[in-house]
Each structure stands twice: as C-alpha cells, then as structure tokens.
Amino acid sequence: MSELPVLVIGAGPIGLAAATRLAERGIPALVLERGPIAGAAVSEWNHVRLFSRWGELIDPAARQLLASTGWTEPDPDAYPTGQDWATRYLQPLAQALGPEVVRTGTTVTAITRQSRDRVVDSGRDTAPLVVHATSSNGSTERILARAVIDASGTWSRPNPLGTEGIPAIGETAARDGIHYRIPDLTDPGQRAALLGKHIAIAGSGHSALTAIGLLADLAAEDPATTITWILRRASSQPDAATNDELPQRGALGIRAREAVDAGLIHPRPGFRVTEIVSTGPGLSLISDDGQRLDGVDTVLALTGFRPDHRITSELRLDLDPVLEAPRALAPLIDPNVHSCGTVYPHGHRELAHPEPGYFIAGMKSYGRAPTFLALTGYEQVRSIVAAIDGDLAAAEAVELTLPETGVCGGAGVFDDPDAASSGGCCSAPPAPAELLALPTFGGRP
Structure with a gap:
C-alpha cells in the first residue's frame, strides 16, 4: 500500500504539520479540509488573542519548509490573534504544500476498510482504508489511503449548556x-x-x-x-x-x-x-x-468541546469511556488529575487503535479533556508519521517540554480548592508500564 497517500483530515495547525512531516519523508499526502480555506476553524475566532507565543505555535518542520519559500517568520515572543495565526502561518503553509496536497471545501463523511465492515476480520491488516468525502459542489468520492491521521479537531461540536452533558430543558428552543x-x-x-x-x-x-x-x-x-x-x-x-x-x-x-x-x-x-x-x-x-x-x-x-466519532462507526476504535480519547492516552490527560503542563510525552503508541493505520491527533485526540496545546499536537504527528514510515526509532523518541499551568479548569478562579490544596491537579505522572506493551504500526523493511 506504500503507493497510496496518507490522508489527513483537517487543514488546521496539526493537520498541516502532519502533511509537512509526510512531505519531509517523501510520503504522498492528501489533506481534506471542510472549510473554504486552510485554518478555517481558526478563522472563526480571528479576534481572539492566543496565550501562546509565536515560538510555541510553529511546527519545526513547517518552519523549515516555509523558510525555503522566503516566508518571514513572526517575532517568536509576540502573541498572535487567530487571524494572525491563520493568515501569517497556516495559509502560507498550505500554499507551500500545494493545492495537490491541501484540498479545501471537502467534507469527510466516513472512514471504512475496503470491502469490509467492522465485523470482518479477514484481510483487515492489508486492505487499505477508504475515505468517503463530499465536495462543496455536491460530488462524492471514495479515496483509498495507506493510513489516516484524523486532525479534524472539536470546534464544530461545542458542549451544551446543560450541566449533565446534554442540552438543558429548553436549551434547543432558546x-x-x-x-x-x-x-x-x-x-x-x-x-x-x-x-x-x-x-x-x-x-x-x-x-x-x-x-x-x-x-x-x-x-x-x-x-x-x-x-x-x-x-x-x-x-x-x-x-x-x-x-x-x-x-x-x-x-x-x-x-x-x-x-x-x-x-x-x-x-x-x-x-x-x-x-x-x-x-x-x-x-x-x-x-x-x-x-x-x-x-x-x-x-x-463557553463550556468546552467534545469529539465527533461518527465518521469512524465502521472502524475498530479503542476509546476511553469517560474522555472519548484513545484509551492509552486518557490516563495521561485526565483533567481531574493533570494540567496541560503535566502531560507525559506521547506519540504513535498512545494514539493508535486496533484499526491498523488510523490515528487521532490534535485536539480531537484529547476527547473531552480541555488542556491541549499546539506543541503537543506537533510532537504527536511527528511520531505518527515516523511510525507510518516504519522509522520506529524516531517514532519512539517522543520528547515534549510543556509550560506548567496553574490549577486546572480556569486558572484557579472559582475552582475546586480540594484539587489545588492536594497538589493532585498538577503533579506529573510516571510513565505507565503498559505503554511499553502497546502494538506499533508498521516497521522499517
């Protein structure tokens, strides 16, 4: 299947970083973006200023690719708005990758295994994945893929106001x-x-x-x-x-x-x-x-977001029943225990599923956990792409240094005093031993 592309869902910061890493390794890639432009979701909060500096928002491989185009890098110590991030980084990066790689106006409606539903075992590890997509003009297509990196995020699915996880009585009517x-x-x-x-x-x-x-x-x-x-x-x-x-x-x-x-x-x-x-x-x-x-x-x-896994109903996923994140990742990002600065470095192992070749990266990988940073996603896709390429040494060498945060859930304002006084919110976890036993994807021939 090496001649097939790796399909990336979403032309946001993590999806474009994945495409850049694939290009770096000479692996054919195709990015499908539902919006009309790269960074479409970011563009919906143009007016909001990020709390991360430019230096923490640019993927290292993307920086190298953009530099070859004559791109002027923003001041690494400045704080961009969403509009800045989209127009000065994401859209130039999509242009550098080229329209043959980044296709906008295309919605992924399902991901399946060729000629197999979720029940069929036979040949599942050798048949390609099939990405079903609909273009803005109404045309549909089936795209065979060597692997899929789902970096579609959670922006389109905000949490309801109702306190029990579903809309409050009257919320829809109001x-x-x-x-x-x-x-x-x-x-x-x-x-x-x-x-x-x-x-x-x-x-x-x-x-x-x-x-x-x-x-x-x-x-x-x-x-x-x-x-x-x-x-x-x-x-x-x-x-x-x-x-x-x-x-x-x-x-x-x-x-x-x-x-x-x-x-x-x-x-x-x-x-x-x-x-x-x-x-x-x-x-x-x-x-x-x-x-x-x-x-x-x-x-x-403004109660956060949650992932939408409906497009993968015919894939075999292993999701944590609480966070809706990959099961191996969930204990490392549980907001009841961790802030975004105490997350253990993680990569392809924690993000893989029983379905060979399918990975969730970026904000969607965190499920309902709210403490995601772009730096985390960039390291996720670096490891995933290395694993897809069979370079397990690089895939396993996951390194991540994140800024520490204050108390979880609102920087300590009207928060839970018990979590803060115990220190449980922000204590870095040890590496779980079971991570060492997780299966890998591929292997260098």
Missing part, C-alpha cells in the same frame, strides 16, 4: 439567545447587541476567562451592562494564575479576578443549569437546586 463562541466586540453589530444587556457567561476554562475580560470592559463602558458568571462549582479559592508558565494564559485568570473584585462581573458559583425558560424578550436559567437567574438577554455557553 438557541437564538445562546451562543457557544467568544463574541467579537470589534464587530459593531455584536457589540451593539451586548451593550447595556444582561449577559450570562457559563464556564471556567480559558474561553470563558477570555470572554470575562472582554465583557468586563463593556460593563465598565456602560454600567447598564450586567455580566453574570455562572459556575458549576460551589466554592472559590485564591487566584492560582500566577503559577502559570504561559504568562498570557495566567493573565486571563488575574484579569477575571480583578473584574470580579471591581464589581464588573457578578459570579454565581454552584449554579448548574438544568432548564431554560423563555420569559418574553429574555431568558430565565434554572439550576438543579431551584435557583433562578432571570432577565438574561444573552447566554454565552
């Missing part, structure tokens, strides 16, 4: 008043729609903290703007954001704490939404213990 993305206050229309209104923000992660900072400025500008911050946890603790080795990420928590102290943000800890009721022009949020938050004009449900 969808016009609920938004699952950080608002763009540079957009006059979005700004006008929020100014002077009652806005409820749900979530305690970095997206929620980013929105808190933005909307605090709005409340300072117009005192008629009311910002209520609803959090599922009932207790609070001193700010742990200063422990963060990514200063801009830590600054999110500090800024949120200052906004609360200034009275610009009104926290409601211990509010677990189970029902949403439309009350005339506004919404009422009802918690599981009967608390109410009335007169809400807009809800920002």
Whole structure:
C-alpha cells in the first residue's frame, strides 16, 4: 500500500504539520479540509488573542519548509490573534504544500476498510482504508489511503449548556439567545447587541476567562451592562494564575479576578443549569437546586468541546469511556488529575487503535479533556508519521517540554480548592508500564 497517500483530515495547525512531516519523508499526502480555506476553524475566532507565543505555535518542520519559500517568520515572543495565526502561518503553509496536497471545501463523511465492515476480520491488516468525502459542489468520492491521521479537531461540536452533558430543558428552543463562541466586540453589530444587556457567561476554562475580560470592559463602558458568571462549582479559592508558565494564559485568570473584585462581573458559583425558560424578550436559567437567574438577554455557553466519532462507526476504535480519547492516552490527560503542563510525552503508541493505520491527533485526540496545546499536537504527528514510515526509532523518541499551568479548569478562579490544596491537579505522572506493551504500526523493511 506504500503507493497510496496518507490522508489527513483537517487543514488546521496539526493537520498541516502532519502533511509537512509526510512531505519531509517523501510520503504522498492528501489533506481534506471542510472549510473554504486552510485554518478555517481558526478563522472563526480571528479576534481572539492566543496565550501562546509565536515560538510555541510553529511546527519545526513547517518552519523549515516555509523558510525555503522566503516566508518571514513572526517575532517568536509576540502573541498572535487567530487571524494572525491563520493568515501569517497556516495559509502560507498550505500554499507551500500545494493545492495537490491541501484540498479545501471537502467534507469527510466516513472512514471504512475496503470491502469490509467492522465485523470482518479477514484481510483487515492489508486492505487499505477508504475515505468517503463530499465536495462543496455536491460530488462524492471514495479515496483509498495507506493510513489516516484524523486532525479534524472539536470546534464544530461545542458542549451544551446543560450541566449533565446534554442540552438543558429548553436549551434547543432558546438557541437564538445562546451562543457557544467568544463574541467579537470589534464587530459593531455584536457589540451593539451586548451593550447595556444582561449577559450570562457559563464556564471556567480559558474561553470563558477570555470572554470575562472582554465583557468586563463593556460593563465598565456602560454600567447598564450586567455580566453574570455562572459556575458549576460551589466554592472559590485564591487566584492560582500566577503559577502559570504561559504568562498570557495566567493573565486571563488575574484579569477575571480583578473584574470580579471591581464589581464588573457578578459570579454565581454552584449554579448548574438544568432548564431554560423563555420569559418574553429574555431568558430565565434554572439550576438543579431551584435557583433562578432571570432577565438574561444573552447566554454565552463557553463550556468546552467534545469529539465527533461518527465518521469512524465502521472502524475498530479503542476509546476511553469517560474522555472519548484513545484509551492509552486518557490516563495521561485526565483533567481531574493533570494540567496541560503535566502531560507525559506521547506519540504513535498512545494514539493508535486496533484499526491498523488510523490515528487521532490534535485536539480531537484529547476527547473531552480541555488542556491541549499546539506543541503537543506537533510532537504527536511527528511520531505518527515516523511510525507510518516504519522509522520506529524516531517514532519512539517522543520528547515534549510543556509550560506548567496553574490549577486546572480556569486558572484557579472559582475552582475546586480540594484539587489545588492536594497538589493532585498538577503533579506529573510516571510513565505507565503498559505503554511499553502497546502494538506499533508498521516497521522499517
């Protein structure tokens, strides 16, 4: 099957890094991107500034490829916006790889094994994978692939507002008043729609903290703007954001704490939404213990994302039942135990499945865990591509140094004090012995 391409799903930072690594090794590659441009998902949050520096957002192999085109590398110590990342790095990288490698406007609808459903054992390890895709013009095709690297991410599947993992009662009916993305206050229309209104923000992660900072400025500008911050946890603790080795990420928590102290943000800890009721022009949020938050004009449900595995229903996957991440990776990224700075270095072994040749990389590999960094994904695909090429020595040499974070789940603002006081959140794990026994993919002939 060596003449077949390795198919990469998603032309985001991790998918393009995978394609670059494949090109580096002379392995035919094809990247399928659902959006109209490379970095389409990143472009949907153009206005958001990353808390990672440029130096932590550029894959080493991609840097080398781009340098050969005369590309000017951004200041490694500067912090880009989503728009910067897309236009100054992702789109030039896609152009350097070429249109024959990166195909946009193409949606993967299924991945199967040629002439076999999930039940059939015979010949499964030698038959190619089949990627079923639909183009924006409506045409469909079957693409045979030597291997598939799924770097499609989780952006298209935000978590619901409901506290039990499913939409709250009335959430779907109230969808016009609920938004699952950080608002763009540079957009006059979005700004006008929020100014002077009652806005409820749900979530305690970095997206929620980013929105808190933005909307605090709005409340300072117009005192008629009311910002209520609803959090599922009932207790609070001193700010742990200063422990963060990514200063801009830590600054999110500090800024949120200052906004609360200034009275610009009104926290409601211990509010677990189970029902949403439309009350005339506004919404009422009802918690599981009967608390109410009335007169809400807009809800920002910034409660994270989850993976979509429906395209692989005919493949044999081994997913953790809690995180929906590869089973071998899940113990290393469980947000109840780890921050993104305490994740054990991992590569092809932890990301492989019983289905030969299929790998999940990037944010999707973390399932429901929220602590993913681009640096992690770049090392993931470096190891995966080496394994596909049969270079097991390189595939096994996984090295990853990540910045330490403060307390998990929102940089320590209104977080769980028990996790922080015990140190359990941020203690680096030992390498599990069972990782050494996992199967490899391929082998250099």
